[in-house]
Amino acid sequence: MIAHVSTRGGAGRRGFEEVLLAGLAEDGGLFLPEDWPRFPREALAALSGLSYPETATRLLRPFVEDCFDEAELAELCARAYAGFAHAATAPLVQIAPDDWLLELFHGPTLAFKDFALQLLGLMFERVLARRGRSITIVGATSGDTGSAAIHAVAGRANMRIVVLHPHERVSAVQRRQMTTVDADNVFNIAVRGTFDDCQALVKAMFADTAFRREQDLAAVNSINWARILAQAVYYVHAALRLGGLERPPVFAVPTGNFGDVYAGYVARRIGLPVRRLIVATNRNDILARFFETGIYRLGEVVPTVTPSMDIQVASNFERLLFDLEDGDGARVRRALENFTKTGELAVEPGRMARLGELFRAGRATEEETRAAIRRVFEESGQVIDPHTAVGVEVGRRLRRPGEGPLVCLATAHPAKFPETVTEATGRRPTLPPHLADLVTREERFVVLDADLAAVQEFVRRTGRA
Ligand SMILES: *Cc1c(COP(=O)(O)O)cnc(C)c1O
Numbered sequence: 001m002i003a004h005v006s007t008r009g010g011a012g013r014r015g016f017e018e019v020l021l022a023g024l025a026e027d028g029g030l031f032l033p034e035d036w037p038r039f040p041r042e043a044l045a046a047l048s049g050l051s052y053p054e055t056a057t058r059l060l061r062p063f064v065e066d067c068f069d070e071a072e073l074a075e076l077c078a079r080a081y082a083g084f085a086h087a088a089t090a091p092l093v094q095i096a097p098d099d100w101l102l103e104l105f106h107g108p109t110l111a112f113k114d115f116a117l118q119l120l121g122l123m124f125e126r127v128l129a130r131r132g133r134s135i136t137i138v139g140a141t142s143g144d145t146g147s148a149a150i151h152a153v154a155g156r157a158n159m160r161i162v163v164l165h166p167h168e169r170v171s172a173v174q175r176r177q178m179t180t181v182d183a184d185n186v187f188n189i190a191v192r193g194t195f196d197d198c199q200a201l202v203k204a205m206f207a208d209t210a211f212r213r214e215q216d217l218a219a220v221n222s223i224n225w226a227r228i229l230a231q232a233v234y235y236v237h238a239a240l241r242l243g244g245l246e247r248p249p250v251f252a253v254p255t256g257n258f259g260d261v262y263a264g265y266v267a268r269r270i271g272l273p274v275r276r277l278i279v280a281t282n283r284n285d286i287l288a289r290f291f292e293t294g295i296y297r298l299g300e301v302v303p304t305v306t307p308s309m310d311i312q313v314a315s316n317f318e319r320l321l322f323d324l325e326d327g328d329g330a331r332v333r334r335a336l337e338n339f340t341k342t343g344e345l346a347v348e349p350g351r352m353a354r355l356g357e358l359f360r361a362g363r364a365t366e367e368e369t370r371a372a373i374r375r376v377f378e379e380s381g382q383v384i385d386p387h388t389a390v391g392v393e394v395g396r397r398l399r400r401p402g403e404g405p406l407v408c409l410a411t412a413h414p415a416k417f418p419e420t421v422t423e424a425t426g427r428r429p430t431l432p433p434h435l436a437d438l439v440t441r442e443e444r445f446v447v448l449d450a451d452l453a454a455v456q457e458f459v460r461r462t463g464r465a
Contacts, residue, residue: 001015002033002035002037002062002063002065002066003033003034003035004016004018004031004032004033004225005032005034005327005329006025006026006029006030006329007032007318007322007329007332008025008028008029008329008330008332008333008336009027009029009328009329009330009332009333010025010027010029010329011025011026011029014031016063016064016067016226017066017067019225019226020067020123020124020127020224020225020226021127021218023221023224024223027333029318029332030223030225030315030316030319030322031225032225032322033063033225036270037062037063037270038269038270038271039059039270039271039272040271041245041271043271044236044240044245044271044272045240047059047240048240048241051089052088052090052234052237053077053078053089054074054077055233055236055237055240056077056080056081056230056233057073059233059236059270060077060233061073063229067123067127068126072126076123076126077119080118081118081119083107083118084106084107084108084114085106085107085432085434086103086106089106090102090104090106090115090234090237090238091103091106092238093382093410094380095376095379095380095382095392096379098404098406099395099396099405099406099408100238100242100405100406101382101384101407101408101410102234102407102408102409104409104411105385105410105411105412105413105416107148107151109148109151109177110413110415110416110432111144111148111411111412111416112409112411112412113145113148114148114151115234116226116227116228116230116231117149117151117152117220118151118152119226120152120220120224120226120227120230121151121153121156121159122156123226124159125156125157125158125159128159129157133158133216134158134159134160134216135158135159135160135216135218136160136161136215136216136463137149137159137160137162137217137218137219137220138161138202138206138217138459139161139202139219139220140163140164140198140199140201141163141164141165141170141198142165142170142307143171143174143307144174144308144412144416145221145222146178147174147177147178149161149163149220150177150178150186151177151181152220153186154181154185155183155185159185159218160185160187160462160463161186161187162187162189162459162462163178163186163187163189164189164191164198164201164455165178165189165190165195165198166190166193166194166197166198167190167191167192167193168190169194169195171416171417172439173418173438174416175190175443175445176438176443178445179443179445180438180441180442180443180444182444186444187446187458187459187462188444188446189445189447189448189455189458190445190446190447190448191448191449191455192447192449193450197450198450200450201450201452201455204452205217205455205456205459206219208452208456214460215459215460215463222257222259223315223316227259228259228262228263228316228319231259231260231263232263232266232267232270235251235264235267235274236267236272238407239267239272239274239407242405242407244273244404247404247405248273248275248404249274249404249405249407250275250277250395250403250405250406250407251264251274251276251278251407251408251409252278252280252391252392252394252396252398252406252409253278253279253280253409254280254306254387254388254411255279255281255287255309256309256310256311256314257311257314257315257316258279258287258314258315258316258319259316260409260411261277262316262319262320264277265277265320265358268358275403275404276357276358276359276360276399277359277360278359278360278362278391278394278395278399279359279361279362279394280361280362280363280364280390280394280395281361281362281364281394282304282306282309282310282363282364282365282366282369283302283304283363283365283366284301284302284304284309284310284311284312285299286298286299286312286313286314287317287361288361288362288363290361291359291361292361294346294347294348294349295346295347296317296346297343297344297345298313298339298343304369305366305369305370305386305417305420306386306387306390308411308412309387309390318336321335321336321345321347324347324352324354324355325351360398361398362394362397362398364393364394369386369389369390370386370389370424371393372384372389372390373386373420373424373425374424374425376389376392377424383425383427383429384414384421385410385411385412385413385416385417385421387411387412387417388409388412391409391410391411392408413429413431414429415429415430415432415435446458
């Protein structure tokens, strides 16, 4: 069995099941495996030609074996990806002689978060049934995460989900992806206020210990180790299809919370040859600055055309830091406590050097992002979303000739961000056929004031129903 430890060193050794359910470790750290399984070259080569769910089963197996046996895991992986609207699950599309898009938006909510959350929903359901427990998942969203979580939980036994979004402050597509889900375990609250108000309400509900116990509150945010692990699969699957054991790819990854890039790092740690991971940010560039200077310094969040990357504190950065500090949880804890106080954290050059040439990082302005959408469309006829465009722009800038195929992660479907895409290409992107009627589907949500008592009353009342 692989034991998991906290990045802050204070949570002992935990099995996969506990890590899955807990999300965050009780010392405030993030879980990571204590020892990493390694797939030798022959083992990876043996995965080529397998379907996406089969590849996932083989790769995840050593990580989860204390929780799911092989047949069970295979069943969960098959079901998780059965609803994806493309036969290849994560197709590769060529846009230039040595440039590829890895399309990760064929899941139910049209963004890459479905890859992890669809599987997590099934894993939760299985474990809760075994334990005879039920939970209420509560979360705040400014867009993508809420809908991916709702679609992961809808209709599943022993769990329900309550998502708070800021009333009239999310896009119509994003809202409808949450509010048109027809399942009696899904509840949407539109809060009269901002995203920060929503987050504060969720925090306050978790901080109310009596309420948290009474409702069995749980979260599915991006710090859950199982989410990262599930995402490592598409790096391996894509590399194998490009012959990547011979010519290791350069991956360009549009980044917010550092979860998706870190999944690429996981793929490399378990043995996948990766030439480079290009960390692509928008103007909210704390991560780009970190890789350039070794200093992680808080900036102010500015809104951009890539809202899912408008983040200044990248929660999964702590996982990389743990490695840079040689797995010394006490050092990580001190560094982060200091960061909370001063807004700054520096990693010694000697330690940064250990990252070698693996990471390269850069940022794209909004103008560059629009120009990249236009250029890719003119060159290849492919329409890409603004987040993907940040990856393409920075990836092309930083990849050097002869370095291997460039694989840009296409993290969202262009129709999720129609305004920017239309502006750049002159054409309005259309939703895929299975979502074409999204605008006419019936919506279900309540509008509440940003008032803790009112929100708690709603959660209690719907829980009894
Ligand atoms: C969440 C998201 C990202 C950022 O992913 P991280 O794992 O937070 O780095 C990028 N693009 C889209 C479309 C997203 O939804």
